[in-house]
Amino acid sequence: MIDFLKIKSDFPIFKKNPNLIYLDSTATSLKPQSVIDKLIEYYSSYNANIFRGVYKISEKATEEYEKTREIIADFINAKKQEVIFTRNTTESINLIAYSLGRKIIEKNDEIIVSIMEHHANFVPWQVLSSEIGAVLKIIDIDEEGYLRIKDKKSRKINLYEIITKKTKILALTYISNVLGTINQIKKIIKSARKINPKIIIIIDSAQAVPHIKVDVKDLDADFIVFSSHKMMGPTGVGILWGKEELLTEMFPFLYGGEMIEEVTIEKTTFKRTPYKFEAGTPSIAEVIGLSEAVKYLEKIGLENIKNHEKNLTQKTIKRLLEEFSGKIKIFGPKNIEDRGGIISFTFDNFHSHDIASILDNENIAVRAGHHCAMPLHQRLGILSTVRASFYVYNNEEDIEKLIIGLKKVYQILKK
Ligand SMILES: Cc1ncc(COP(=O)(O)O)c(C=O)c1O
Known part of the structure; x- marks a missing residue:
C-alpha cells in the first residue's frame, strides 16, 4: 500500500x-526532491556539454543524458533510437507537422483532429491545412464529453463516417486536459488502420503518460508526444516518440550543430535518428533530471x-x-x-x-x-x-x- x-x-x-x-498539475506538476537533487548533481559535479568533450565530465554528462533516453524508452516500451528530446509537447507536434506533415499532405487531403484538443494539437494542423489547402476535419463530442465516434446502434467505435482514403493524418489527445475524458485510443487506432492502413496517427499523451501506463507497442500509434514537466520532471524537455521507419524518412526540423554527420561548402549530411532531430545544445540538466522523475513514477x-x-x-x-x-x-x-x-x-x-x-x-x-x-x-x-x-x-x-x-x-x- x-x-x-x-x-x-x-x-x-x-x-x-x-x-x-x-x-493544477494538469498545467505543470510539482517536483520531488530526487529530481531537484539530480539537477544540482549535474550542475555541481559534471556540468559540461554533451557529445563534444573527450574529457571526463563531458563523458559523464553524455552518459547520463543517454541513460535517460534508455529510461524513457523502457518506460513506454520503445526503442532507444525512437526517443527524441524536444522542448515540450508543443514542439514535438510542430516537429511532426513540419517534418512529416509538409512532406505528405497535398491539396484536398484530410487531417483529422477533435474538438477537445489542446491548442498544441490543433493550431499546427489548422495552419498546415490552410497553407496547403487540405481539409481539417474535427471530431465532435457528445453531451457527456465523449468523442462522437460510436455507432448509434451497436455502440461500437465506428470511424467510417470520419476517416476516408483521403485522410493522411489523425491527431488525437489521449486524455482531455479540460473534460478529463480518457479516449479509447487503442480501439480508435485499430479501427482507423482498418479503414485506411496508410494513415499517420499522432497521440497527444501530455495528460496520459504522467498518469496511466502508456505502451507504444501495444497502442500501435505512429507518434506519441508528452512533456517532462507534467510528469514530475524538469521544464524545458518534451518527448517525441515515433516509429523508427518514419523518423528515418523524415527531414530534420532544426539545422545546425550536433545533428550533422559532415558539412562541406557544397552540402551537409545528417546523423541518423534521434540525433538528426536534436540540433544545438539541448536542455542537458533537465533531461538528466527527468530520469529521476521516471524512477519516482515507477516506484509509486x-x-x-x-x-x-x-x-x-x-x-x-x-x-x-x-x-x-x-x-x-x-x-x-x-x-x-x-x-x-x-x-x-x-x-x-x-x-x-x-x-x-x-x-x-x-x-x-x-x-x-x-x-x-x-x-x-x-x-x-x-x-x-x-x-x-x-x-x-x-x-x-x-x-x-x-x-x-x-x-x-x-x-x-x-x-
Ligand atoms: C493535452 C495537452 N496537450 C499539449 C499540451 C502542451 O504541453 P506543453 O505546454 O508542455 O507543450 C498540454 C498542456 O497543458 C496538454 O494538456
Missing part, C-alpha cells in the same frame, strides 16, 4: 508553502497513481454535487472509469477568474480560463471554466479545503 499522505514530504515546495493546496507505480486519482476525482465530484447542487456544472464523463484526475466546472454565473482568485486567497491553486482549448469552450457554449486537477501529492484533505474555499467564493460573489 502506498501512503499518499507521506508522499507530500517528498515535495520540498510544501516545506516552503505548508498551506499550499496545489490543484502507475496503477496506484491512476487509482489514487480516480478515488480523489470520484470523491470531489460527489462533494461538489452535495454542497452546490444546482449551482455547479461539472464537465466530462459521468462514468469515473472514463476520466482522469481532472475536473472542470462552472459555478453559478461567477467568472472563473474571480473564483480562482478568491481560492488563491485561501492558498488553493486552481486554473481558470480556457485552458488552451478555446474551440472546446466554444463548443460547450461557455467562455471559461475553473479546473481542479490531481496528482500523487493530493489527498482528501485538499478536497475539503476546496469545498470550504468554494463556500467562501459563494458568500463573497453572491452578495
Whole structure:
C-alpha cells in the first residue's frame, strides 16, 4: 500500500508553502526532491556539454543524458533510437507537422483532429491545412464529453463516417486536459488502420503518460508526444516518440550543430535518428533530471497513481454535487472509469477568474480560463471554466479545503 499522505514530504515546495493546496498539475506538476537533487548533481559535479568533450565530465554528462533516453524508452516500451528530446509537447507536434506533415499532405487531403484538443494539437494542423489547402476535419463530442465516434446502434467505435482514403493524418489527445475524458485510443487506432492502413496517427499523451501506463507497442500509434514537466520532471524537455521507419524518412526540423554527420561548402549530411532531430545544445540538466522523475513514477507505480486519482476525482465530484447542487456544472464523463484526475466546472454565473482568485486567497491553486482549448469552450457554449486537477501529492484533505474555499467564493460573489 502506498501512503499518499507521506508522499507530500517528498515535495520540498510544501516545506516552503505548508498551506499550499496545489490543484493544477494538469498545467505543470510539482517536483520531488530526487529530481531537484539530480539537477544540482549535474550542475555541481559534471556540468559540461554533451557529445563534444573527450574529457571526463563531458563523458559523464553524455552518459547520463543517454541513460535517460534508455529510461524513457523502457518506460513506454520503445526503442532507444525512437526517443527524441524536444522542448515540450508543443514542439514535438510542430516537429511532426513540419517534418512529416509538409512532406505528405497535398491539396484536398484530410487531417483529422477533435474538438477537445489542446491548442498544441490543433493550431499546427489548422495552419498546415490552410497553407496547403487540405481539409481539417474535427471530431465532435457528445453531451457527456465523449468523442462522437460510436455507432448509434451497436455502440461500437465506428470511424467510417470520419476517416476516408483521403485522410493522411489523425491527431488525437489521449486524455482531455479540460473534460478529463480518457479516449479509447487503442480501439480508435485499430479501427482507423482498418479503414485506411496508410494513415499517420499522432497521440497527444501530455495528460496520459504522467498518469496511466502508456505502451507504444501495444497502442500501435505512429507518434506519441508528452512533456517532462507534467510528469514530475524538469521544464524545458518534451518527448517525441515515433516509429523508427518514419523518423528515418523524415527531414530534420532544426539545422545546425550536433545533428550533422559532415558539412562541406557544397552540402551537409545528417546523423541518423534521434540525433538528426536534436540540433544545438539541448536542455542537458533537465533531461538528466527527468530520469529521476521516471524512477519516482515507477516506484509509486502507475496503477496506484491512476487509482489514487480516480478515488480523489470520484470523491470531489460527489462533494461538489452535495454542497452546490444546482449551482455547479461539472464537465466530462459521468462514468469515473472514463476520466482522469481532472475536473472542470462552472459555478453559478461567477467568472472563473474571480473564483480562482478568491481560492488563491485561501492558498488553493486552481486554473481558470480556457485552458488552451478555446474551440472546446466554444463548443460547450461557455467562455471559461475553473479546473481542479490531481496528482500523487493530493489527498482528501485538499478536497475539503476546496469545498470550504468554494463556500467562501459563494458568500463573497453572491452578495
Ligand atoms: C493535452 C495537452 N496537450 C499539449 C499540451 C502542451 O504541453 P506543453 O505546454 O508542455 O507543450 C498540454 C498542456 O497543458 C496538454 O494538456
